[in-house]
Amino acid sequence: MTTKLFGEPVRRREDARLIVGQGRYLDDIGSGAYAAAFVRSPYAHARVVDIDVSGALEVEGLLAVYTYEDLTGPMAEPLPVLIPHPQLTHARTGYTLVRDVAHHVGEAVVMVVAVDRYVAEDAAALIEVTWEELPVVVGVDAAEAAVHAVHPDVPDNVAARHHQERGDVEAALAASAHTLSFTQYFERSASMPMEGKGVHARWDADDSALRVHSSTQASTSVRAAIAAKLELSLEKVEVIAPDVGGGFGVKIMHPWPEELLVPMAAIKLGHEVKWVEDRREHFISSAHERQQRQEVAVGYDDDGRITALDVLVWHDNGAYTNYGIIVPINTATQLCGPYDIPVYRARVNSVYTNTVLVTPYRGAGRPQGTFVMERTMDRIAQERGLDRLEVRRRNLIQNDQFPYDWGMTFQDGRPLVYDSGNYPGLVDKLEALVDWPGLEDRRAEAATRGKLLGAGMAMYVEGTGPGPYEGAHVEVLGSGKVLVSTGLTSQGQGHETVFAQLAASELGVPIEDVEVTTGDTRRFGYAVGTFASRAAVVSGNAVALAAKGVREKALRIAAELLEADPGDLEIDEGLVQVKGTPGASIPLRTVAVLSNPLRYAFDEAARQATQFAGPGDDSKPPIAVGDSPGLEYTDYYSPLRSTFAAGAHAAVVEIDPATWEIDVVQYAVVHDCGNVVNPMIVEGQVQGGVAQGVGGALYERMAYDRDGQLQNASFMDFLMPYASEVPDVDIDHQETPSPLNPLGIKGAGEAGVIPGSAAIASAIEDAVGRRIAAMPISPTELYDLMRSDGEQVPRLPSATGVPA
Amino acid sequence: MKPAPFSYADPDSLDEALAVLSAEGEGAKVLAGGQSLLPLLNMRLAAPTTLVDINRVPGLDQIEAGGSGVRVGALVRHAALLRSAEASAVQPLLARATANVAHPAIRNRGTTVGSIAHADPSGEMTAVLALTGGSVTVATPDGTSSVDWADLFLGPLETSVHGPAVVTSAFFPALAPRSGTAFAEVARRKGDYAVCGAGVMVTLDEDRRVASARVAYISVGLVPEVHDLTDAVVGRPVDAADWAAAGVMAQGLVDPDGDLHASADYRRLLVGALTARTLASAAAEAQERSA
């Protein structure tokens, strides 16, 4: 077949539109809308004593001011706990507008609606809130100490004690030939999409119908949440995710207060209302992730093989637990990565602090887990005098151990079972890609330039493509256009391209004929959302299944017309033909026309389907029993469990010992996401992930002071790496298909970010010979570390590969 | 992130600009490239009542490079100064420092004079004005005067230019014979404001021995700081001078503060490292120019 596109580096069809400025983002919608602005809490923990809105009422152009007092029914209740879990024993969520106590700086207290955003901000600035300050808890250490409580009815600040276990860890540690124990810290960062959040709502009073656009990763669930909170019937609410300028996780959290308040105001005012988040708001009222303190104890034998691993994590979940304990679960269940750890225990205490809530950010708990596991491997290598690749090789799950059942429960509530993998293959490829044995020569060469060169590596396994399901609708129009729609949303990843590739491949049509719509509940109502590297796996398979359904129907209809057996037909370039019989063919678009028997010839094509157009078979009804008009099909893919992708990263850094500047001079990735639909898109995802990995390792942190004020809430001081700070990534693929889904694919969206901090910490440690036990690290911190009496670590020749 | 209300004037002559500034009083502000002012407005950290946009005022976009130095008009963008071969020939430090100012998009709009008028102690051009011993020309309704750099910078974002005034140009004296310059900085990311930066000027005597070594730092003090390090290296031939000693001397002269991106100690470390590096390369250039 000439139209086989699976596996081809098809160019991203969304790029031309997005690059020339023809994308339609949230703020491009509703130029006539009223604008909302918010008064947000300036304190991390404070009680509202009084709200005086009188100043704002004088402002010309003001339309409405809402406080908690104006909320009724479900709107006055706390926001939902989206993912309940039995171990989340003390879930707490805020209100859409602060009821009496604000628990972090940035919580919305008052919503102002005015003719435009300028006036709305003018009015908001005139609203005076009187606050009574309460004691503030910042950071996991303070949360654990629990001198103060974030929520008075949770005095120990512990929202959840998550626990996963395999074997008797205490006994196994006691029986281990060698043990090590240590503590590490991991800092907060955040998704930071280029486009912040935004909501536009339009109420049609005649129809009692609400149309909401939101810059979201989960339009179907936002729709359900709006309907529930505003007490509307689901079919009267439409939610559309327009072009979304990045999500990276922060937009899977929902419903954000604004997603409910903006529609509420639109209904009350009978006018379009829009809110577009500004960057400061994004910093202080959207979600962050990643702070943990990690206490590790590991036992291993003389050969460096791990016999037991015990990890206690203090995880900062911020002020609320709207998104449940997904991040702690990911840390606990993904920590062991590709290694065969016979006895394991993870305890993650998820604690409240007076900071912005924590929800998944690309990687979602895995970078932290990987940091534990990989730094543990490096320590064992140092202690045993082993090459770092070698110690990993000795601990890897071997190819004949799949499916590898951990006997634990993953974040989708299903058993944690690795479906397939080839982990030794990853190490072999990485060794070659980065020329690991040649590193000593590079170190020596760098030394002649006055630079300290070091290399590090890290591996990960990522559970991707969790259920419960996604669906797709595929329809061939009489024009020959093929419409594909999914309820799953896109945020620039290339879903339009990949779904078009899959539909075109399956149907046998030119990709140009395929149009893809994602995240529009008018087109597809059942969906879960875009997160956990699941779009290609779950929606991709659903698109392929739906296209297959269309294909089968098309062949059935064409078989009758061509008086052939459906099994003898093929579709190529949009033409249904009898295999090996040139000329015996019918265009797919004609099949589409004929699939819908008509009475009225509204256009030229339709004529062919009307009652007097052809001979027809009057022994049968025009539509067979059990069949339906139209060449369309809807199907769903619901995976049994998650599928597990894996990879190995290496970083090479050069450090200037005069200034302690850290330069990542090489970054190599070997990546296995099963069958690859589009290698160019996978490489783009890896490159982008690595950029965020470098950011998290060397640049980004949320600098909260003791009062819970975020000191760097702007792009001036929150340092995301520029293109100039991100190395070009050397990428090699390995393809180990997943046995779990028809296409054999695994997710690729988050992988690039996961081992970044672990690999870069390892490289810096290798370069400077000092223990790196906290990330990120900046030059000023490295300078402090070098002057401290911090632990010296032995530097091992990377070339030997055998025990010293 | 929308500014508070303000009124806006875009006069097409200097006199008119000064007239509007006088009429509007304290609340009026000059708008040049807007690269510093507009973020302050949008974050409501500043709320001027009137913006007087000088971009239509004729004659302010000239670079005049002559024997005595380079005069840079108020509407000369960083990018234009960076590209000016004439300016570089007279005072090479100009382009060297400008290359470190922000990113191309910002250099295309931001003005060199604006950055001096803004008096950010992290701004490269404040240090260059100071190190070269330059001055600015200030136009007021009462006439025009020249203000020496030493009398200009009072504190962070604070100059001695008050009331209705437009800085019409900055003047950077030419590089003296047998002299060389260098500029280097450490920034967290390429193009960011420096964590620490150093511009230096080394002059040799007729015997090619170091006659003077002076340095100006950015992001180290509250105003651009010029320090004379001559004593550490005076009388030495270029290849025998102990530039590291000059760096150590400098470390004793500065009193930096710490912030989110750098501790005070780290800044002091950088003062030493950057001083040694830049002095060595400036001295090498001075030697070439003495040939």
Ligand SMILES: Cc1cc2nc3c(=O)[nH]c(=O)nc-3n(C[C@H](O)[C@H](O)[C@H](O)COP(=O)(O)OP(=O)(O)OC[C@H]3O[C@@H](n4cnc5c(N)ncnc54)[C@H](O)[C@@H]3O)c2cc1C
């Ligand atoms: C992301 C970013 C990074 C940056 N990085 C750097 C950097 O690394 N180094 C650096 O030096 N700068 C940096 N800048 C600032 C940039 O160089 C500005 O252009 C410069 O500081 C101000 O020049 P402007 O023409 O934009 O002035 P404006 O923003 O228009 O004005 C700044 C101030 O100066 C006053 N002013 C301007 N011109 C005059 C005049 N002729 N007479 C009287 N008053 C005047 C204004 O009233 C205002 O108070 C950066 C800016 C941004 C946005």
